[in-house]
Amino acid sequence: MPKLNENYLQLKDSYLFSEIAHRTAAYTEKHPDKPVIRLGIGDVTRPLCECAIKALHESVDEMGQAATFKGYGPEQGYAKTRDAIAAYYKRNGVDVDADAIFISDGAKSDTGNITELFGHDNVILIPDPVYPVYVDSNTMCGNKVTYISGNADNDFLPMPDHSQHVDVIYICSPNNPTGACYNYEQLKEWVDYALENEAVILYDSAYEAFISDPELPRSIYAIEGARKCAIEFCSLSKTAGFTGTRCGYTVVPKELVFTSSDGREMSLNTMWNRRQSTKYNGTSYIVQNAAAAIFSEEGIKECQENLNYYKKNAKVIADTLTELQIPFYGGIHSPYIWFECPNGMDSWTCFDYLLENIQVVGTPGAGFGENGKNYFRLTSFGTYESTVEAMNRFKKLFAK
Numbered sequence: 001m002p003k004l005n006e007n008y009l010q011l012k013d014s015y016l017f018s019e020i021a022h023r024t025a026a027y028t029e030k031h032p033d034k035p036v037i038r039l040g041i042g043d044v045t046r047p048l049c050e051c052a053i054k055a056l057h058e059s060v061d062e063m064g065q066a067a068t069f070k071g072y073g074p075e076q077g078y079a080k081t082r083d084a085i086a087a088y089y090k091r092n093g094v095d096v097d098a099d100a101i102f103i104s105d106g107a108k109s110d111t112g113n114i115t116e117l118f119g120h121d122n123v124i125l126i127p128d129p130v131y132p133v134y135v136d137s138n139t140m141c142g143n144k145v146t147y148i149s150g151n152a153d154n155d156f157l158p159m160p161d162h163s164q165h166v167d168v169i170y171i172c173s174p175n176n177p178t179g180a181c182y183n184y185e186q187l188k189e190w191v192d193y194a195l196e197n198e199a200v201i202l203y204d205s206a207y208e209a210f211i212s213d214p215e216l217p218r219s220i221y222a223i224e225g226a227r228k229c230a231i232e233f234c235s236l237s238k239t240a241g242f243t244g245t246r247c248g249y250t251v252v253p254k255e256l257v258f259t260s261s262d263g264r265e266m267s268l269n270t271m272w273n274r275r276q277s278t279k280y281n282g283t284s285y286i287v288q289n290a291a292a293a294i295f296s297e298e299g300i301k302e303c304q305e306n307l308n309y310y311k312k313n314a315k316v317i318a319d320t321l322t323e324l325q326i327p328f329y330g331g332i333h334s335p336y337i338w339f340e341c342p343n344g345m346d347s348w349t350c351f352d353y354l355l356e357n358i359q360v361v362g363t364p365g366a367g368f369g370e371n372g373k374n375y376f377r378l379t380s381f382g383t384y385e386s387t388v389e390a391m392n393r394f395k396k397l398f399a400k
């Protein structure tokens with residue numbers, strides 16, 4: 001009998017979305033005449049932009065001709081795609097070398113797989129609440145996690161505790177689920193703390209494209225010193241509607257060098273390159289060509305139309321909650337709106353209350369950590385019409 005990875009026994013059941021689906025299905029079966037509005041989805045709904053479609057078609061045609069057919073590509077990604085991403089960083093005022101960029105099939109794989117570069121006796125700091133992949137992927141390999149609390153007192157933007165040493169720090173900004181977004185000063189404090197502690201920051205920037213205020217950093221590398229202490233994960237999922245097309249990228253700067261227990265220098269860039277070359281055979285040529293098109297100036301402009309659509313929905317939600325005096329976070333630089341459950345409800349009670357009374361489905365905050373248990377996440381990925389209708393129902397339900 002094989003000995004199994006019993007760390008899996010330590011995982012908490014991920015019943016969040018199945019439970020939401022189950023409760024929603026039970027309700028609709030009982031009340032088929034009452035249409036439910038879903039503002040819980042973390043998936044995009046707008047179609048791919050024109051330049052992505054054009055690049056996809058052209059690449060498919062190339063694959064159909066012997067002269068232009070492509071087999072295995074470089075595991076790190078094609079130079080064209082890496083260069084296009086480096087140029088995108090440059091246009092946003094950040095220097096990132098193309099050879100620090102690794103193209104992937106999305107940020108979920110990379111944020112999950114990155115644990116392989118680290119030993120098992122690190123102090124690993126993970127915010128609560130946050131995207132559950134960080135905790136689960138560490139649990140799967142037997143790592144112990146230390147939580148840092150995001151809460152109303154720190155506007156869900158926890159800051160370092162300078163009296164405590166940590167080795168690995170997860171940061172997600174703009175945050176899923178809270179929508180909160182760090183400013184320069186706050187990120188600088190994290191970078192300075194990491195440098196002082198010789199720690200590494202794992203910076204998840206999957207929602208950077210939602211940041212429209214030029215005063216807010218869209219990359220950790222906008223902060224001086226970050227290339228010596230941070231890995232950045234990005235995704236085309238929300239930027240370009242690639243949740244089904246699949247493409248992301250991870251930046252591992254060459255400056256990220258640490259010392260092994262026997263005094264040898266270890267480069268995280270070299271290690272990640274080795275890891276990817278061993279276990280990953282690259283993102284498809286077709287998808288990478290579409291990604292390169294996305295990061296052209298024209299491509300980014302086209303994507304912005306979809307982002308603006310979602311941002312308009314977010315504003316409808318944010319304005320309604322403001323009017324109803326329900327405290328909330330996010331909704332400006334993020335597709336997520338994180339509100340405090342009214343009348344002291346816990347998040348699952350709030351879920352049932354909204355479903356029963358106004359047929360609006362969202363995501364209970366408890367699914368993102370202990371600190372989410374009295375909060376609720378709505379997303380702006382629905383249609384404009386359904387978002388407006390959901391908010392009209394909110395107004396009727398919560399008007400004082």
Ligand SMILES: Cc1ncc(COP(=O)(O)O)c(C=O)c1O
Pocket residue numbers: 042105106107108109111131172175176204206234235236237243247248
């Ligand atoms: C914070 C965060 N990181 C990463 C991902 C995963 O992105 P991808 O679709 O690129 O795997 C998500 C998706 O919901 C997310 O919310």
